[in-house]
Amino acid sequence: MxxxxxxxxxxxxxxxxxxxxHGWEQGKGLGRAEDGIxxxxxxKIKCGKGGVGHKEGDEFTFHxxxxxxxxxxxxxxxxxxQ
Structure with a gap:
């Protein structure tokens, strides 16, 4: 398959x-010079609940x-x- x-x-x-x-053609890059992506x-799928800057171990070490x-x-x- x-x-x-x-x-x-x-x-x-x-x-x-x-x-x-807007004039784009399949297979060409983005932008005026068509050199973009x-x-x-x-x-990417995010599985955890922590936000940006979250460190996994901090929740167990910071009391x-x-x-x-x-x-x-x-x-x-x-x-x-007295």
């Missing part, structure tokens, strides 16, 4: 139709409650009655 071409998605068909409407960008406790306990003043 090496000759089977996968079906284009609705979004890809729409984008191609818009490009054709000639194939659609392939999107926020410890910082909150230390900050709160530092502001306490103890009075001693």
């Amino acid at each position: 090496a000759g089977v071409v996968p079906e284009k998605s609705r979004a890809l068909k729409f984008a191609e139709k818009q490009l054709l409407r 000639s194939e659609a960008i392939k999107v 926020w409650w410890d910082h909150v406790f230390n900050k709160a306990s530092a502001s306490l003043q103890v009075e001693s009655d």
Whole structure:
């Protein structure tokens, strides 16, 4: 089945139709000099829930409650009655 071409998605068909409407021809690159990309960008599937800059191990090494406790306990003043 090496000759089977996968079906284009609705979004890809729409984008191609818009490009054709503005003078683009299939196989040519984008831009005035037609030297830009000639194939659609392939999107990578994101499986995790972390955002940009998220580090997988940080959620297990940063103990926020410890910082909150230390900050709160530092502001306490103890009075001693003798």
